[in-house]
Amino acid sequence: MCAAEETTGEDTPWGEVTPEAARRLLVAAVDAFAERGYHATTTRDIAGRAGMSPAALYIHFKTKEELLHRISKIGHERALYVLDTEADRDGTAAERLAGAVRSFVRWHAERHTTARVVQYELDALGEEHRTEIVALRRRSDAVVRRIIGEGVRDGEFDVPDVPGTTLAVLSLCIDVARWFNAQGSRTPDEVGELYADLVLRMVGARQIPR
Amino acid sequence: MCAAEETTGEDTPWGEVTPEAARRLLVAAVDAFAERGYHATTTRDIAGRAGMSPAALYIHFKTKEELLHRISKIGHERALYVLDTEADRDGTAAERLAGAVRSFVRWHAERHTTARVVQYELDALGEEHRTEIVALRRRSDAVVRRIIGEGVRDGEFDVPDVPGTTLAVLSLCIDVARWFNAQGSRTPDEVGELYADLVLRMVGARQIPR
DNA sequence: CCCGAACCTGAGCAAGCGCTTAGGGCTTGT
């Protein structure tokens, strides 16, 4: 199902988007969408930021919505990859949960421009594209729920309401994209560390690992 | 500071908006903004939902942005009132924090249509109106920070990073407006209860009150 | 009965929107 080229854990952002002109447009769109929102952004604005004429956009993308879809899909895949990687490590449930939250939050802070589009412009997608993306989001939910469930099973965590707590944990992480500011006083690493600690408290982890 | 007419804790929503036609338009706007977002909503749509012609809107509101501003201002005042009321009660810091979170979350769930507009359409406001609203939001932050600070001072809470934890608590509550669904399986009361418990864990409250 | 104020509508304007089309320069292989 997944080709070898689709390396969702790459270092270069948007490396899989080719040709380079399309990538430039896409990056410009991410900035514009994050700044003003999808509906308040014009195709002329996107093209302008990429140093091209408005018509150039339609050589690389069929519609403005397709741009959003590609951003949203790649973004969700990246976020999910980050979460999955940490969840599949060895260690106690507490260690894995802390690692997952730390990385997931760090991703949302570091890539807060992308994350804002990914997390808050879902409604602007068309019907089909949205259901596709929602499926990806459910997988994130499943990952976190599994770790918490295992922690409860092994007696590591004290969680009366696993689905509710899962929801709250993910909600907390996702909302970082809304408030995080690069000019602010906290680094992405610091926020990740703080949040990992807070989440361990939420699940009543019996001891702080490491 | 507050006039007698400014009863922000009323039972009837939007009771302070008169005349009745203006209130109908405002309610229609809340629904439309919450559903599609400010920029994706047309003045024709708002007027249509209120059963009026597009021109009628401009008798009661100068611009579309003024509509958003009134919604945002009243909404923020209500939310802040809810928070303040619980924060000013007697009791331990844990009791007050739990009460504040419970009520604040319940408000965001019950009034999730309004809350979505209030919390996620800030950027659509004009420069002046936005700074006015941001000032209201800082007051919410101060309320929560004060309770947590007092809990730490009295040895009730164990919080290494008070500003960070305050941020996280508010972030958690606010994000309820994004995911809460009236058709979902949880009632606003249940979510409020769950979240109050989770927040007490986050601050390391020594015992669960009541 | 008429007046003025309050409220609302039908029609429409200027501007801006997403998107299309015709065509012109590059680069590349031969």
Place this chain on the structure above:
DNA sequence: ACAAGCCCTAAGCGCTTGCTCAGGTTCGGG
């Protein structure tokens, strides 16, 4: 040298947008 193919632009089409304005309806007070 030249043709093919790719990438881009200038111009603009059809439509929708926020908003305006002249005029009509309703209603309480004189």
